[in-house]
Amino acid sequence: MAKAFASQGDMTEKKITFDEIGRDLWAFTAEGDPNSGVIIGDESVMIVEAQATPRLANKVIEKVREVTDKPISHVVLTHYHAVRVLGASAYGAEQIIMGEAARGMVMERGQEDWDSEFQRFPRLFEGHESIPGLTFPTTTFNDRMTVHLGNRRVDLMHLGRAHTAGDIVIHVPDENVMFTGDIVEDHSACYCGDGHFADWGNTLDAIKAYDVNSIAPGRGGALIGKEAVNRAIESTRDFVESTYAPAARVAAQGGTLKQAWDAVRAECDPKFADYAIYEHCLPFNVARAYDEARGITHPRIWTAERDLEMWAALQG
Template sequence: MAKAFASQGDMAEKKISFSEIGRGLWAFTAEGDPNSGVIIGDDSVMIVEAQATPRLANKVIEKVRSVTDKPITHLTLTHYHAVRVLGASAYNAQQVIMSEKARSMVAERGKEDWDSEFARFPRLFQGHESIPGLTWPTTTFNNRMTVYLGKRRVDLMFLGRAHTAGDIVIHVPDANVMFTGDIVEYHSACYCGDGHFHDWPGTLEKIRAFDVDAIAPGRGDALVGKKMVNDALDLTGDFVKSTYRPVAQVASRGGSLKEAWDACRAECDPKFSDYAIYEHCLPFNVARAYDEALDIDTPRIWTAERDKEMWDALQG
């Protein structure tokens, strides 16, 4: 029997956790669903990652209100993907921040990505009727910017391409805590369909060089303590390399995409098959790895139609 497309078969509600990972810093996690972060400053709050819909964003706001009544003034989005950004309107933030590259990806492929992810994640898009449209930033930057929440400094940085071409990280230096978006995952598959396999490991090492005490990753549990942080960086790096290496070997000898799929499964299934959204991600990951091995530097735009074609060809 063919597998249900992407995450269409995953309709069970996930248990939400809200963990303090540093003074006034919180990670909103839900068993492999997209995470959000909360940074409480002297006089205001920054949210990291909006969630897929205003409905889900309100679950984050409910948790925020359990720990502070300070206004939410800033919303920072680590990249452009729909499940991360389309809940933005719920926060009524004064500033919505993205990298300049992420904004360009909203313009180039935001509507196609919305349609694509809507079909892939029906549970996350319950209540989608309240989404007012694409999420656009009010503020962008190229390499680095700093936001002050009162006296609390928050550094936003582009460290290199990884999960997308426009990923940023958010570092709170007084607590030595970082919010990484989907550059880092923990016991959850990396979605590499818009990724840059050659660059991703180096970006992970730049994160490692900060020697942070905690990370809120894109998916999976909050990472508290240097050992857990480094384990997650190692696991993420291994996932990316283990996905790309067998696919590239097949592509470089002129093998087919289906042969690359089989080679990737042989390498990755024994290590990662129990990871959240593993089967969901695999066709998109193999397709992108195959393209990159053929020197297609910019990921091709995923559409709902291309999604289904790839799924039927590889997972069907």
């Protein structure tokens, strides 16, 4: 019998931090657990990333209420993953916004992703019984959309594929601050199981071109100051490239998934083994890198059953 996923044994509660990364812009972070963002406008608040359950979303709301009593009018979801979206109902927002591609992924694989993530990372679904069902947006867009929170302009943009095909970023021009979702991480492994390795670097370049002052990344601490921003962008790039290149070499030689796993570990363990959720992400990252290198451009759907089959294969 294969051993359990590393994430199934991760039951330690993480310390929450709430950092102001620009005027009335906040990053809710939790030691490598999924982050959320808060954008306070003249009369209302926008939340970026909903958390996995309404109960966990209430932890974000508690922090919001420490800094403002304005109503929450918008929830923006950077992509479709269950740990990001299933808590959306807690906010009572007028609008739930996703990119159109992300909405399509909810339709295509949202339930399978929920089942898969719940099996492999149960701690992130605290209060799962309160989830009313899949989260669907009220509003979608393709390349770009602007929301005005009074005089505060918020630009939502699809800059390219990376963590998923439907990633968006949120830019607040008046403070030149960005919320990147899981395109950028800080001292946390990137989850690449639905990723697009060939595109990820170009999308990072598009983010870098904004030369932002701060970033709220998908996981890890708030990135305040351009030095921290650039460091995290480049460490994310290194993580993605270091995962893909060994798997691609094995695939080119007709090697097996297990051989790709060994090759990626040899490259990545010395650099990234202390990153948050590294062991959780690694098998899914290797499987996706191996697939992409063999020409499977559209990521295959992860199901609870496929997770276990893949994990058993990697145990040899």
